[in-house]
Amino acid sequence: MEPRPADVIRVGIDLGTQSVRVLLADDGGRVLALGSAPLTSHRRSDAGRRHEQDPHQWWEAVGQASRQAFGALAPSQRTLPLGAVAVCSTSGTVLLGDERGAPLTPALMYDDARAVDELARLHDRLGETAVQLSWALPKIDWLFRHHTTTGLTGRYVAHSADVIAAALVGHRVDTDSSHALKSGYDVVARRWDERLLEAADVDPATLPAVVAPGATLGAVTPSAAEHTGIAAGTPVVAGMTDGCAAQIAAGALTPGSWNSVLGTTLVLKGVSSTLIDDPAGAVYSHRHPDGGWLPGGASNVGAGAVAGEFADDDLDALAAEAGRRFEPAGAVVYPLTARGERFPFVRPDATRFELGTTSSRAERYAAVVQGVAYVERLCFERLAELGADVGGEVSITGGATRSAYWNQLRADVLGRPLVLPSTPEPAFGMAVLASAGHRAGAAATVTQRAAAMVGRSAVVEPRADAHERLSAGYDRLVAELTRRGYLDPANALSSRNAS
Structure with missing residues (x-):
């Protein structure tokens, strides 16, 4: 039977690091068209890792990707009305714009590390280190110090999604609470944190007003x-960060459910009815669009370790041999992709390490991918220690899900089924968000819309006895992290007891 024709088109825009993606979906979750356009980064390693993008290029790429998507619609769909548009972008990317919302400076990307002095000064003034270099707040301080010559008048803080929204609606826009989180917004009190802003020398008058995701x-x-x-008059609604957008696309929006995103790095995002308090700052929470909290954390462990070491190898062949011969591998690898760790613990001085030796490329591959899976398990156990509900459904997204072997390994190490969503695109998550509250008749919550729109392509079940067999490697990793002082011994003991 042919699917029911779409009656309204929802538009999701994902402003990523390497490209812009524009996705068009109907209210049943059917993807009608997808367009994309590349983005160019400017990187330098002098005076700290620098990573900039030209925000004017963002708008050009959005236009190219959007026209491509609308051009790919079937003829019968081109006259359908549009419901709303929502935009997501990388968390911690920031720039200065004018009173119309147009960019005045390059954008400092989420992994730009030049604001070292600003971060140190902020830490000295606060007496604690919860704010990290990946946050936007120290970058904002740096931008005003280096791009303001005649005071602050006429220069305002903008997140990358704000720039695109402003270009769509023709004026400076409010930002959403999700993008504002790492710029010094207090999601509990629902206001800018005066203590953080004062420590960072940021004038509150330069910051946008903050609204809930989905607000027009x-x-x-x-x-x-x-x-x-995109038709003139189409509503533009406040979006969320790309991690939250991916969580919506995965349908992980009910208490206890989680989305584990394994790309270059590993990011876990879940749902909690109560705020999860982590004094160490490894776990932070966005507000759920429907109420409650979206706790999560981002590790520096991830698939980047495989891409960096096995770029010239046949990964399918390595995976096949790893599955036959090396579960577990003879070595245990803590596969950091960069110096320092953010989750499940915060240690800027953490370094990659290896225990034992491997006999072949296949065994070494096995050790690396197992190491990532072990850290993923440790992340879930750390969340449970903090009081988070981790008993619900776990979905997995990110580039690493292209590997069936790795998906199976992760299910085995965690000892639980893993769900693969049908459309794991942040842009699809924004289409879902755009459909909530902008429907004919009664408004719907984002959770309700996700239940109607998000499908699943597969469920990976753990193999019998695999969890127990692979736990020996996990225990070795936890013991070494404890010996190095990265893990608190009490936490390490509870992790081993949980196994």
């Missing part, structure tokens, strides 16, 4: 419509 920001202007193909 304006409507697409005729000039923006010509540039993007």
Whole structure:
């Protein structure tokens, strides 16, 4: 039977690091079209790792990707009305813009590390180190110090999603609480944190007002419509960060459910009815669009360790041999992709290490991917120690899910089924968000819309006895992390007891 024709099109825009993706979906979750356009980064390693992008290129890429998506619609779909547009972007990317929302400076990307002095000064003034270099707040301080010559008048803080929303609606926009989190926004009190702003020398008058994800920001202007193909008058609603967008796309929106994103690094995001308090700062929480909390954390362990070491290898062949011969591998690897760790513990001085030796490329591959899976298990156990509900469904997204072997290994190490969503695209998550509250008739929550739109492509069940067999390697990793002082012995003991 042919699927029911779409009656309303929802538009999701994902402003990523390497590309912009624009996705068009109907209210049943069917993807109607997808467009993309590349982005260029400018990186330098002098005076700290620098990573900039030209925000003017973002708008050009959004136009290209959007026109491509609308051009790919079936003829019968091109006259359908548009419901709303939502934009997601990387967390911690920030720039300065003018009173219209147009960019005045390059964008400092989430992994730009030049604001070392600003972060140290902020830490000295606060007497604690919860704010990290990946946050936008020290970057904002750096931007004003280096790009303001005549005071702060006419220069305002903007997150990358704000720039695109402003270009769509023709004026400076409010930001959403998700993007504002790492810029010094207190999600509990629902206001900018005066203590953080004062420590960072940031004038509150330069910051945007903050609204909830899904709040209406304006409507697409005729000039923006010509540039993007999105009809003039289409509502533009506040989005969320790309990690939250991926969580929505995975449908992980009910208490106890989690989305584990394994890309270059590992990111876990879940749902909690109560705020999870982590004094160490490894776990932070966004507000759930429907109420409650979205706790999560981001590790520096991830698939980047495989990409860096096995770029010239046949990964399918390595995986096949690893599955036959090396479970577990003879060595245990803590596969950091960069110096320092953010989750499940915060240690800027943490370094990659290896225990034991391997006899072949296949065994070494096995040791690396097992190491990532072990850290993923440790992350879940750390969340449980902090009081988070981790008993619900776990979905997995990210580039690493292309490996069936790795998906199976992760299910085995965790000892639980893993769900593969049908459309694990942050842009799809924004289409789901755009559909909530902007429907004919009664408004719906984001959770309700996700239940109606998000499907699953597969469920990976853990193999019998595999969890127990692989636990020996996990215990070795936990013991070494404890010996090095990265893990508290009490936490390490509870992790071993949980196994």
